[in-house]
Amino acid sequence: MLDHPRLRLAPRMSRLRPSPTAEISQRLRRLAAEAREVINLGEGELDFDTPVHVRRAAHDAIERGETKYTSVAGTQVLREAIRDKLHNENGLDYTLDEIIAGPGAKPLILDALMATVSPGDEVIIPAPHWVSYPDMARLADGEPVILPCDAASDWKPTPERLAAALTPKSRWLVLNSPNNPTGAILTAEELSALARVLAPYPDVLVLCDDIYEHIRYDGLPFATMPEVEPALKSRCVVINGVSKAFSMTGWRLGYAAGPAPLIKAMETLQSQSSTNASSISQAAAVAALREERDFMDEWLTTLDERRHIVLEAIERAPGLACGRPQGAFYAYIDCSGLIGRKRPDSDVIKTDGDVAAWILDASGVGLIPGAAFGTSPYLRLAYAVDTDVLRRAMQGIVDACKQLG
Structure with a gap:
């Protein structure tokens, strides 16, 4: 109930929910403020520092006075760096008017949907899916159509299931690879x-x-997709950014490449919201995209070690199971073996939300229930945290599972 009786929210707000990942992070911050020891394995954020050369580029941009508005779509030098990255790494050729930079990949996804989805249009979203896709489809007046995937198909959409989901109202297919939350x-x-x-x-x-x-x-x-099937390039929008691979989540810099009319529409939307991405973040992103990535092999080696720590612990945890993630830094854990078990206080575990709540209560480890990603009963675990902290968290999860009757 609203505290202010005269405040009337727009009907669109009833179609949205708060981000579950942001919610668990906020809950863990509150527990930490109460002096509880908590470990957040729910947030999709690398613990590595942003590479030195990227930070230096940001500092140099500040010293050069590059602290003003830029063009809405991003500076020319950044869009050139994005163009070159897509050509050199993905075999994709775009002109500068087919490229836009924005304050994170997330708002660019929303802008793409807002620019193209009419009321009743369907957005096909394979599940498990990133938590925000369905809500962004609804915010754009579309209807999210969840396309169920399963462990038997390695959590990937099959042609047969896609064919069954397509209708005359279908407007978008969302493909996220490597996938959040499964790593497929x-x-x-x-x-x-x-x-x-x-x-x-x-x-x-x-x-x-x-x-x-x-x-x-x-x-x-x-x-x-546009690399594999050039005939579909005019129907594809590639969304990417520097947040995950370069540990730059807080810099808020994403980019999109696609058909010029759509990119222009997204630019118009951005001009009426955030205007442009931070000029400093844009300068940093140029360095990230153009300069050597000698840090990345070391990072991937560390993440691979953490992946193995997680999988080994899950094998020891009664009631849990997990396939081998192929990418990203998440484990999508089957917790069906815990459904129906009892907590020490005799409460019965009925959902993956109950499992996550029990693990948080028993071990101080925060996980995201699979329901947030469209598939239950599962848990998403992000292993992008300090390795020693991860070992301690995984032992806490194992111990919590052993306490269930």
């Missing part, structure tokens, strides 16, 4: 199979959320 990576062959299904639906656009592109294990390659 779509191969070039799998993307081609999905493209064949999409071919008879010329009005369906493809949103390629490639934000975890560089975080992959076991030598697995990366592919994105």
Whole structure:
């Protein structure tokens, strides 16, 4: 109930929920403020420092006085760096008017949907999915259509399931690879199979959320839809940024590349909201995209070690199971073996939310219930934290599971 009786919120607010990942992080901050020892394995953020050369570029930009407004779509030098990155790493050629930088990848995804979705249009979202996709579809007056995936298909959308989900109202297909929360990576062959299904639906656009592109294990390659199927390039929007691969979440810098009319529409929307990304963050992103990445091999080695720590602990935790993540820095844990068990206070565990609540109560470790990602009963665990802290957290999870009757 609102504290202010005369305050009337817009109807669109009833269609939205707070971000579950932000909620658990805020709850853990409150517990920490109460002097409780907590470990947040719910937040998708690397613990590594932003690389030195990137920080130096930001400092140099400040000293040069680059602290004013930029063009809405981003500075020319940044868009050139994005263009070159997409050409050199992904084999994709875009002109500068087909590229926009913004204050994070998230608002660019929303702008793409706001620019194209009409009331009743359907946005097909494979699940498990990043928590924000359905709510952003609703905010754009669209209808999220959840496309269930499962562990048997390695959490990837199949051509058969996509074909069954497509209707005359379909407007977007969202593809996130490497995936949050499962770490699944779509191969070039799998993307081609999905493209064949999409071919008879010329009005369906493809949103390629490639934000975890560089975080992959076991030598697995990366592919994105417009690279694999050039015939669909005019229907694809590539979303990426520097937050995950360069540990720059707080810098708020993302970018998008796609058809010029859509990018222009997104620029118009951005001009009426955030205007432009931080000029300092833009300068830092140029350094991130253009300069050597000698830090990345070390980071991936550390993340791979943490991945193994998590998987080994889950094997010791009664009631938990997990497949091997291929990319990103998440484990998507099956907790169905804990449903129906009893806490020491005799409360019965009924949902993955109950499991997450018990683990937080018993061990001070914060996880996100799978319901937030469209699939239950699962838990998402982010292992992008200090390795020793992760070991302590995983032992706490194992101990918490052993306490259930």
